[in-house]
Structure formats: structure tokens, C-alpha cells
Amino acid sequence: MEASKGSAGCPFLVRRSAPIFRSLHLISVTNENTVAAVETGSSGVRPPVERKLRSARLSKSIFLSDQTKHLEFTPEGEELLPFTPGQFISIQQVKPDGKTHTRAYSIASAPRNPATFDLCLNRVETGFLSNWLCDLEEGTVVQFHGPHGTFTLRQPHQDSIFIATGTGIAPIRGMVHWLFEQPERHRDREFWLVYGTQHEEGL
Numbered sequence: 001m002e003a004s005k006g007s008a009g010c011p012f013l014v015r016r017s018a019p020i021f022r023s024l025h026l027i028s029v030t031n032e033n034t035v036a037a038v039e040t041g042s043s044g045v046r047p048p049v050e051r052k053l054r055s056a057r058l059s060k061s062i063f064l065s066d067q068t069k070h071l072e073f074t075p076e077g078e079e080l081l082p083f084t085p086g087q088f089i090s091i092q093q094v095k096p097d098g099k100t101h102t103r104a105y106s107i108a109s110a111p112r113n114p115a116t117f118d119l120c121l122n123r124v125e126t127g128f129l130s131n132w133l134c135d136l137e138e139g140t141v142v143q144f145h146g147p148h149g150t151f152t153l154r155q156p157h158q159d160s161i162f163i164a165t166g167t168g169i170a171p172i173r174g175m176v177h178w179l180f181e182q183p184e185r186h187r188d189r190e191f192w193l194v195y196g197t198q199h200e201e202g203l
């Protein structure tokens with residue numbers, strides 16, 4: 001194993017014995033929390049984004065480490081939440097100052113029926129919504145819009161390397177769950193994960 005520095009300053013663990021790929025579909029996550037692609041279309045104008053407000057109840061809140069949580073939500077009043085693995089939702093919450101704040105969180109699961117979805121959150125020092133969500137009691141209802149985003153798998157699937165640090169694993173977790181749900185989605189393909197954390201206990 002060899003450690004090198006990623007753009008976010010996190011060490012990436014690189015396997016020396018990496019195989020030679022027939023072809024490579026590289027997906028990069030630029031730092032812990034941001035995803036790369038925004039599709040603007042040929043006109044350069046962003047397509048309209050759906051802003052319908054939905055609600056979901058927190059059904060499970062589990063510590064992954066002292067700073068990181070796995071949250072599972074059940075949408076209210078909807079059987080299904082249609083989304084493509086890799087997309088994110090935008091959660092809204094009113095701050096004590098009365099202003100509504102919106103933050104994006106990648107969906108960390110594949111579509112399920114009946115619909116539940118997972119988020120993977122880490123606390124941000126003096127941040128608002130990350131800490132609000134990490135401290136949320138099970139049973140609380142949150143408001144969100146989406147799904148949004150174009151950071152999704154391209155068809156046809158190819159041998160791929162997934163690269164992430166910290167909670168940047170969230171959209172990739174959804175993609176990987178989806179790929180391994182059905183044999184025809186991963187048959188004859190190789191998938192590799194390069195994952196980095198700042199601290200060993202975060203692995």
C-alpha cells in the first residue's frame with residue numbers, strides 16, 4: 001500500500017497490485033462533500049430543476065463514528081421516491097433567526113420499494129444543518145426537494161474506479177448497491193473503490 005495526497009488533503013490509499021483495465025470509466029469526488037458534474041445542455045442554460053417540496057420521516061439514526069451518522073428516511077405520502085443512484089436531495093430547515101436554509105445531501109442508497117432512503121452525514125464544526133440532522137430524533141419529519149443532480153452512472157456500464165473520501169462515499173454507495181442488485185448490471189465488469197479518510201478509525 002502507498003499513501004498519496006488527494007485534492008482535499010486526505011490521504012488516498014492506493015493498491016499497488018491494481019489490475020490493467022480493459023477500459024476505464026473514472027468517477028472522481030473532488031472532496032468530502034462535493035460532486036463533480038453539472039449538465040448545462042447545448043445552450044449552456046441549466047434545465048429547470050424540480051422544486052416540489054416533499055417530506056420524509058427519520059426512521060433510523062445510527063452512529064458510524066463520533067462525527068458521522070447513517071440516517072434512514074421514509075417519505076411521507078408517497079409510495080416511491082423516483083431517483084437515479086448518485087443523485088442528491090436538498091433538505092430545508094428554518095434557523096432560529098427565521099431564515100430557511102437549504103443544504104444538499106447525496107442519497108446513499110439505491111431506489112427501494114417501498115421507498116426508504118439513506119443519507120450519510122458528517123458534522124461540520126459550527127455548521128447548521130449537518131449538526132441539526134446528526135442530532136435529529138427518530139420520528140422527526142424533514143422537508144426536502146429533489147432528487148437533483150447528474151452525477152450518475154453512464155450506460156453502458158464499463159469497468160470503473162470509484163474514488164471518494166469521507167462522506168463523499170454516499171453517492172457511490174447508492175450506485176454500488178444498485179449495480180449489485182441484479183447480475184446483468186455488473187456481469188463481466190470490474191469495479192474498484194479507492195477510499196480515503198483523515199483518520200484510520202473512520203474506515
Ligand SMILES: Cc1cc2nc3c(=O)[nH]c(=O)nc-3n(C[C@H](O)[C@H](O)[C@H](O)COP(=O)(O)OP(=O)(O)OC[C@H]3O[C@@H](n4cnc5c(N)ncnc54)[C@H](O)[C@@H]3O)c2cc1C
Pocket residue numbers: 033034035088103104105106107119120121122123124125126127128129130131167170171
Ligand atoms: C451535491 C452535494 C452533495 C452533498 N452530499 C453530502 C453528503 O452526502 N453528506 C454530507 O455530510 N454532506 C454533503 N454535502 C455538504 C452539505 O450540503 C453541507 O454543506 C454540509 O452538511 C455543511 O452544512 P452545514 O449547514 O452544517 O454548515 P454551514 O452552516 O453551511 O457552515 C459550513 C461552514 O461554513 C462556516 N460558515 C457558515 N457561515 C459562515 C459565515 N457567515 N462566515 C464564515 N463562516 C461561515 C461554518 O462555520 C462551517 O465551517 C453535499 C453538498 C453538495 C453540494
